[in-house]
Amino acid sequence: MSIRFDGRVAIVTGAGNGLGRCHAISLAERGAKVVVNDLGGARDGSGGSSDAAKAVVAEIEAAGGEAIANGANVADMEQVQAMVDEAREKWGRVDILVNNAGVLRDKSFSKVEIDDFDFVLDVHLMGSVNCSKAVWPLMREQGYGRIAMTTSSSGMYGNFGQTNYGAAKMGVIGLMNTLVLEGAKYGIKVNALSPCAATRMTEDIIPENLLGLLTPESVTPALLFIVSDDAPNRTIITAGAGTFARTIVYETGGKWLPEEDQTPEKIAENWAEISDAASQMEYTSGNDQTQNMLTKAATGLGIKL
Structure with a gap:
C-alpha cells in the first residue's frame, strides 16, 4: 500500500522549521498542495519574518511540488480565516490541517508570569482551535477532512518547568476527543501526534550525544499516517528516533x-x-x-x- 496525497490540499502551521518543515515537504513529495504557514518568530514567539516559510516553499517548488507561503499568526482568528480563504481560492478546498505551530516560555510554576502562561496557551491551544474552526465548515461541506493536533509527553505525563506548555498540550487532546464525535458523520477524522524530535523546542533539554537520533524525519511518517485517507480516528500516536507507539487513556x-x-x-x-x-x-x-x-x-x- 502506498500512501499518497494527490489532489489533496494541506495547511501546515509552524512549517518554517523543524517538524513543520519536514511535514510540509513530505506531504508535498507525496502529491499534496501545501500552505506553508509560519509567523517566523523565535522559539519564545518573539519577532516575525516570512523568510523561513518562503524558503520551504522554494524547496517544495524546486522538487516539482506546489506550495504557497503564509505568515498568519495562529492565535489571531482573523488572520487564520484569511489563510484558509486564500487556500480555498487558490485550490478550491482544504483537506488536511496540521496544527503544529508552537512556542516555549519555560519556567517553574512559582516563577512563570501569567502573561507567559496565556501566550503559550494562545499559540498551542487557541491556535489549534482557531485553525480547526476555520477549516471545519469547509471540511463538513466537502464531506472529508483530516486534522492533526500536536500534543506532547509534557502534557500527558508532565515535565518540570512546563506547566503552561503541558496544560496547552493536554488541552488539544480534549479538543480532539470532541471534534472526533462532531466530525464523524462528515468524514472528518481527528488525531494527535506526540513527537519526540531534536528541534528548536528541544535543543536545550536533550543530551547532545542523542540529538542525532531524534530527527524530524523519524517523526513525520506518523503524521502522514494519521492524515491519510485510511487514517485511524481519535488516536494519539507517539514518534521519535524510529519508535512508534500509541498512547491510550x-x-x-x-x-x-x-x-x-x-x-x-x-x-x-x-x-x-x-x-x-x-x-x-x-x-x-x-x-x-x-x-x-x-x-x-x-x-x-x-x-x-
Whole structure:
C-alpha cells in the first residue's frame, strides 16, 4: 500500500522549521498542495519574518511540488480565516490541517508570569482551535477532512518547568476527543501526534550525544499516517528516533459503594479495588463513563436495566 496525497490540499502551521518543515515537504513529495504557514518568530514567539516559510516553499517548488507561503499568526482568528480563504481560492478546498505551530516560555510554576502562561496557551491551544474552526465548515461541506493536533509527553505525563506548555498540550487532546464525535458523520477524522524530535523546542533539554537520533524525519511518517485517507480516528500516536507507539487513556472499572458507604473512609478502604488496573477500559466518549457508573449503581441497587 502506498500512501499518497494527490489532489489533496494541506495547511501546515509552524512549517518554517523543524517538524513543520519536514511535514510540509513530505506531504508535498507525496502529491499534496501545501500552505506553508509560519509567523517566523523565535522559539519564545518573539519577532516575525516570512523568510523561513518562503524558503520551504522554494524547496517544495524546486522538487516539482506546489506550495504557497503564509505568515498568519495562529492565535489571531482573523488572520487564520484569511489563510484558509486564500487556500480555498487558490485550490478550491482544504483537506488536511496540521496544527503544529508552537512556542516555549519555560519556567517553574512559582516563577512563570501569567502573561507567559496565556501566550503559550494562545499559540498551542487557541491556535489549534482557531485553525480547526476555520477549516471545519469547509471540511463538513466537502464531506472529508483530516486534522492533526500536536500534543506532547509534557502534557500527558508532565515535565518540570512546563506547566503552561503541558496544560496547552493536554488541552488539544480534549479538543480532539470532541471534534472526533462532531466530525464523524462528515468524514472528518481527528488525531494527535506526540513527537519526540531534536528541534528548536528541544535543543536545550536533550543530551547532545542523542540529538542525532531524534530527527524530524523519524517523526513525520506518523503524521502522514494519521492524515491519510485510511487514517485511524481519535488516536494519539507517539514518534521519535524510529519508535512508534500509541498512547491510550484508560479508566478502571471502579467499585460501586452503597449510600451508607459513600464516604472518604470507605473509598480509602476499597482503594485497591477501585484502582485495580485489571478492570481498566478505554472510553470513546464521556457517556461511556456515565454508563459504567449507572450500570454499577443499578446492579448494586437491584434495578433492572
